[in-house]
Amino acid sequence: FPKVDPWVQRRLCNEALRRKDMREACLVLDELLSYYKTFTAWWYADGTLGNADEDNWDEFALLQEVKEGENGVLLIFLTDGKEVSATLLPQERGARFYVGKEGDYKSTAVPFRLLLSKEEATVETKHSRITIRSGKNWEIRIDQKFVLSKENLRLYRNGGRFAFDIRQQLLPDEMVYGFGERFDAVNQRGKVLTLWQRDAFEGCGCSIGNQSYKNVSFFHSTAGYALFINSFYRIRVDAGKVYEGLRISTMGDKTDFTVFTGTVQENMEDYTLLTGKPLLPPDWVFEPWAGGGVGRWMDGPTGDVVKEMEGVLNRFRNLDIPHSGLYAEGAGWRFGDRYHKEEPYQIADFAHQRGIRVFSWQFSHIDEEEAASYLPDCPREELPITRTPGYGGKRKLPSEIDFSHPRAMELLEAQWKDRMDAGMDGTMVDFGEITPDEALFFDGRRGDEMHNAYAVEYTKAYRQLFTKYRGEDHVLYSRSASAGTQHYACQFGGDQLSGFRGLTYSINGGVTAGASGLPFWGVDAGGYDGLCDEESYLRWTEFAAFCPIMRYHGTRPREPWIYSDYAVRLYRYYAWIRENLLPYSIETGEKAHRTGMPMMRPLSMMFPEDERARVYGDEYLYGDSLLVAPVHEEGEEREIYFPKGRWVNLFDFQEKVSGPKTLVKKVPISRIPVYVREGAFLPLFLNGDLHLG
Missing domain, CATH: 2.60.40.1180 (Golgi alpha-mannosidase II)
Incomplete structure (x- = not known):
């Protein structure tokens, strides 16, 4: 919708009031309030300003019956005068609970024993004990760590909107962490956050670190449990900021979540068993990478992208500084009329002769003209790209490859043909966070469901492409991620400021991403935009040496010789520290692959x-x-x-x-x-x- 500036509306309203034009003042206010209503409906599951309209949430007023079903325990509730069936699936450690439509990740009940009495039932598995009290004051206790009750579980079914709301008490010193890659802090206690993909540089660039490229609906509590919300719709979390406890409101028609009650290590293993074990990258991924953005190579003194890259690799070699990979953004770059098909071939050949892999770049956006150039036989209206009916001209919304379309992989292969033929060993899988709510996909899904889910479809397709042409000897690293992305790609921390603030955000981001099931993560050492001072550059380098992936990237040079001879010596020292640690990193990576435990x-x-x-x-x-x-x-x-x-x-x-x-x-x-x-x-x-x- 057209942007409305609150400050402008306030001025227009005041001017109308000064003229005593009450009708105009009201029209201006109505326009502003309509804007607020639409905007806040994106973030509040019941569509109100600040979830003020509590009466629209339906309680599970009465638990009428508990019985064994075909797959788990069947719970019959009375909600708003109607019977609602829910399913409780006992797990090895914990339980899954869903109502009606299941979420995207399926699990079945483990062997269990159900003991029934008049008002209480007990469910026992090898490692868990669940007690269920029926009636008006119903309650479900999962291993004495997580409680469901009439007071803390509600549904919303009104005006075509669907949501569910779950709450838990917070102990005085309880910590909650995870939720994907969080830049502002590791402990999210006392914060409000929305699990909705954003280009987080919007916030990080102005020192507001509460946005995320990687929103994962999985978190840990030091009260002894972890929780996974099995949905890709918008989720709003109030972790004791406004609500006195923990409140999670999830939009969409999927009420499905799993409570894990084992140790942290067991919970990580069970979560990744459900959503996908992290892929295991090749050993060389754990060695240092050099690299830079397209501007860094194009704006070099030679003005030649390939010569700039070759010069960097040669100088590192002469200085005895080891690298296993080069991020060659810009080689073969399509920029206006600029396209040099030979560049990927030239840099790949040069690097491969020196035992160095080369990585390219791609983002998810593709317009109709570009897509048609790759599939000339395909009618425009049948191209495998997303559509946003009703949005054209200045209001046109971005389109992306629609991976639910049967010709999507054909389009992706055509887009990558030259670079695959050149021998690229991997790529940054950039963006993937801007699917509009209004987007329509070939399989009928809408953008409000696919906005977070797109990261999974996106990386899955790239994994399929590179496995076809490179087998297992390649690397993919994505900026966006959600539950399940770990099965297809590594991740990187996106665009960060070049100084200490960016470094602080990156430490938080790497730690929380790992806790959320994304173990193979690296950051743009030195930050993304601009040039950091020597002190912060060296601290970035030291941190990068103890990240899962040690990599450099930015809009300006990230090589140590632009600073001093001392910086070169220290860079070399930590690059070799990284090589010293290679067996340990490989061993740790293998454990992450098997168990989900982060590096x-x-x-x-x-x-x-x-x-x-x-x-x-x-x-x-x-x-x-x-x-x-x-x-x-x-x-x-x-x-x-x-x-x-x-x-x-x-x-x-x-x-x-x-x-x-x-x-x-x-x-x-x-x-x-x-x-x-x-x-x-x-x-x-x-x-x-x-x-x-």
Whole structure:
């Protein structure tokens, strides 16, 4: 809808009132209120301003009957005078609950025993016990960790809108974390967030980190459970900001969620078993990557994209700085009339001769003209792209490849033919967060359901394309992600500011993405836009060396020689640290693939009973054994929390700290605080002198 500026409307209203033109003032206000009503209906599941109209939510007023069904336990509720059937599926650790239409990920009940009495039923599995109390004051307790009741579960069915609302109490020191890639903080307690894909640079670029490229409807609570909302529709979470407890409102006609009640490790394994185990990338993915954006290569001193890339690779080689990959955005770039088909062939041939893989770029948007150029035999109205009827001219909304269309893969292959023939080894799978609500897909789904789901369809198609031409020896890394994307691609942290604020956001983003089932994540080291100062660049480099993927990218050069000889030496040191750690990274990646446990793990995940650990969201464990505390502020000092156990300094193997303990440590620009858990087995590649770096 046309944008309405509240400040302009206020001025127009005041001018009308000054003229004593009440009719005009009311018309201006009506226009503004209509704008607010439409806008807030996107975010509040019952379509009201701030969920004020509570009476429109229907209670599950009475649990009339509990009985064994064909697949699980059948619950008969009375809601708004009508019978509503719900299904409770006992799981190994926890339970799945759904009403009517199921969500996108299906599971069945594990073997269980149902014991019935007059007012209470008990469901027992190998690891879980669920008690069900019938009647007006009905209650379902799942392993004494999660409660469903008349007071905390409601449905909305009104005026063509559908939603459900679930609430839980929050303990005084309870922490909730996950929800996808969250830049503002690891602990989302005390925040309101919307699980709805956005180009988060809108917020991150102006230091508002509450938007996300990767919204995943899965989170952990330190009360001992994890919850997965099985829906791709808009979800609004109030984690104790306005509502005194935890409130989750989910739009759409799918009331389906799973409660996991095992250990954090068991919950990660069960969640990824349901939504898809993370793919296992090739070993070389865990080595350093060089790279840059199209502007960085086009604007270089030679003005030649390929020569710029070759020059960077040659200089790194001469400096004895190892890399396994080059992000070659711009090679073969279609930009206006610019298209040099030979560029991907040239840089791929040059890099491959030196044992380096080359990665391209693509985003999800494609207009009708471009799509028609790839499928000239296809009538325009039958092209496999999304449609938004009623939106044209200046109001035209973006279109994307419609992967529900039978010719979508044909279009994607045509788009990629030259680069596949050139030998590209992977790509950034960029964007994927801007599917309009009004978009229509070939299979009948609308944009309001597909906006979050598009990331899964998008990466699944790219995985199919690259597997066809490259087998398993390739890498895909996506900016957008939702539940299930981990099965098809790695991820990267999107566009961040180049200074310390961007670094802080990136630490939060990597830790929360991992906790949400996205273990193979890397960031644009140095930030995306602009040029950072040398101090922050070196801190970025140190952090990147202890990320699942160490990669560089930006609109300006990210090579260390643009700063100083000292920066070159430190970059080389951490690139070789990365190579030293390669066996450990591979082992950690294999565990992530098998179990879903992330490579970057928040302290609260590894020490769930430690309330102090919940405070330090800027520390994490890299794998089982390395405690990492990145420096993300100016200066050479930071406070470090050491959890329970004995910790040994990775870089000198001399300093030892016994936790739990908080210390303020000196951290020179050459060092990132990293400590090894005492007793750990740490597989490394070392040189003949057995030195790190």
